[in-house]
Amino acid sequence: MASDRASLVLHSESGIPLFYVREFLTAIEAAYNYCYLAERFITYPPEARSSIVAQAMEGGRRFGRWVPMSDRLLLGAVMLESPGFWELVGKLNPLEQIRLYLNERHERRKDREYREAAERDRLLLDNEMRATEVLAAKVRAAKEMGATDNDLAPLLDVFVRAPLSRLDRFQDEGLIQDAEIHDRSPNTPEKQRRPVRKFRLEQHED
Numbered sequence: 473m474a475s476d477r478a479s480l481v482l483h484s485e486s487g488i489p490l491f492y493v494r495e496f497l498t499a500i501e502a503a504y505n506y507c508y509l510a511e512r513f514i515t516y517p518p519e520a521r522s523s524i525v526a527q528a529m530e531g532g533r534r535f536g537r538w539v540p541m542s543d544r545l546l547l548g549a550v551m552l553e554s555p556g557f558w559e560l561v562g563k564l565n566p567l568e569q570i571r572l573y574l575n576e577r578h579e580r581r582k583d584r585e586y587r588e589a590a591e592r593d594r595l596l597l598d599n600e601m602r603a604t605e606v607l608a609a610k611v612r613a614a615k616e617m618g619a620t621d622n623d624l625a626p627l628l629d630v631f632v633r634a635p636l637s638r639l640d641r642f643q644d645e646g647l648i649q650d651a652e653i654h655d656r657s658p659n660t661p662e663k664q665r666r667p668v669r670k671f672r673l674e675q676h677e678d
Contacts, residue, residue, distance in 0.1 A: 476563055476564050476565070477561070477562075477563065477564065477656040478561075478562070478563070478564040478567050478568070478653050478654060478655060478656050479548050479559050479560060479561045479562075479567070479653070479654045479656050480559070480560045480562075480567040480570060480571060480651060480652075480653060481557050481558070481559050481560075481651065481652050481653075481654060482500075482557060482558045482560070482648050482649075482650075482651050483555050483556070483557045483648075483649045483650045483651070484555065484556050484557060484558060484646075484647050484648065484649055485554055485555060485556070485646055485647065485649065486552050486553055486554040486555075486556050487554070488552075488647060492647070496642050496647055497547075499635075499638045499639055499642065500545070500560060500570070500639070501536065501545050502536070502635050502638065503566075503570055503635040503636050503638065503639060504545045504560075504562055504566045504567065504570065505535060505536040505538075505539050505544075505545070505566075505635075506528075506535065506630075506631045506632065506634075506635040507565070507566035507569040507570065507607075507631070507632055507635065507636070508539050508543065508562075508563060508565070508566040509535060509538055509539065509631055510607060510610075510627065510628065510631035510632050511565060511566075511606055511607050511610050513627055513631065514607070514610045514611060514613075514614050514624065514627060514628075515610055515613050515614050515617070518619070518623060521623070521624075521626075521627050522626070524627065525626045525627050525630050525631075528630045528631065529630060543562065543563050544562065545560055545561070545562040546560070546561040546562060547559075547560060547561075548560060548561040555649065559654075561656060564653070565604050565606045565607070567653060568604045568653060569603065569604050569607060569632070569636070570636065570639070570651075571651050571652075571653055572602045572603070572604065573636040573639070574639065574643060574648065574651055575602075575651075576602055577640065577643065603632075607632070611624060611628075
């Protein structure tokens with residue numbers, strides 16, 4: 473899609489405790505910020521990557537300030553009905569990474585044998601989840617500059633896998649029931665801003 477602005481619409485149920493909403497929005501914002509920054513940091517020199525990972529592990533959410541104000545995640549709309557939805561507006565790539573993660577996780581949950589095998593074999597990003605084209609291209613570029621899977625794994629763990637995995641419980645408990653990406657290009661007429669990617673999350677008993 474040509475636009476680099478999009479909205480992630482997460483369909484949800486109503487009657488959610490207030491403290492849980494706060495935790496949910498905090499987790500979504502952190503996942504967005506860290507995925508946004510992963511694209512920036514992945515091609516840094518090895519020493520810089522190591523320093524950034526160390527800072528992130530020590531300091532936590534202050535990395536959100538590294539995202540330019542113009543690119544930060546916005547709350548576009550909320551409907552607290554049953555079903556309701558949350559519309560989050562920001563840059564396409566980190567929003568798409570969130571959507572891809574939720575989609576892949578949903579598919580893995582349908583196959584318990586695959587899920588258990590994946591949990592035993594903790595590998596790099598492309599073995600556990602799909603990456604956006606941009607992040608995958610940055611990973612390839614880093615490897616072309618001499619980085620190995622082991623070199624990149626710490627940054628991908630801290631800036632992609634760990635923040636995204638904090639969304640798991642909201643998916644498992646039904647707060648995230650389905651998700652879709654909408655085009656938010658300022659040049660696109662409102663009536664043409666239809667969903668471009670969508671999946672439906674089904675509830676499964678473990």
